[in-house]
Amino acid sequence: MGHCTGRVFHISLKELDHPLNMFETLQETIIHLQDSHTELLEYSINCSIRYGAEQFLARAKAEGEEQEQDLLELVGGEDGMQSIADELSAFEEESVRYDEQAVHMKWVAELDSLLNNSYLMNPSLRAAAEDYLESRRPEFKTGFLFQRGKTHREQERRRDFSWRSSRSRQQRK
Numbered sequence: 001m002g003h004c005t006g007r008v009f010h011i012s013l014k015e016l017d018h019p020l021n022m023f024e025t026l027q028e029t030i031i032h033l034q035d036s037h038t039e040l041l042e043y044s045i046n047c048s049i050r051y052g053a054e055q056f057l058a059r060a061k062a063e064g065e066e067q068e069q070d071l072l073e074l075v076g077g078e079d080g081m082q083s084i085a086d087e088l089s090a091f092e093e094e095s096v097r098y099d100e101q102a103v104h105m106k107w108v109a110e111l112d113s114l115l116n117n118s119y120l121m122n123p124s125l126r127a128a129a130e131d132y133l134e135s136r137r138p139e140f141k142t143g144f145l146f147q148r149g150k151t152h153r154e155q156e157r158r159r160d161f162s163w164r165s166s167r168s169r170q171q172r173k
Contacts, residue, residue, distance in 0.1 A: 132159055 009026045012018045033040065075081055121129065134140060135155040142150045 135159075 009022045010020055011023045012021045075084060141147055142154045
């Protein structure tokens, strides 16, 4: 006879030779279970772990749903949640606009700084300034004879021309 697992064994200890007596089958089943105790133990542990994990997940899900309901009630139900979502969307849109505006304002400030620190000159004023700066160099000399006086007069002339050009430019502004 095969091993019977999960069955009811009908035994009679008074009539061991009874045709429906399953005493021998019971003994064989017990021996078989003892021989395969490692596999049965692994199976039992596996089932216990699986059952425990399922129970844990069910409890966690129930607690999560309960917390979700509590939070939903706290914000005023579905309408309150929709209101918060709308406010968040509006805030995000304004944030994007603010970033664009901040970048534009920074660009304008840098451009203003650049323009305030730049010297814009017309060609004649630039040439006069260049001549004046050239006359201020130590190696600048004019003429061959009476050089000191000529050099001094040329420096004065260039200074006066630069100053007059600069002054007339400022008056036009």
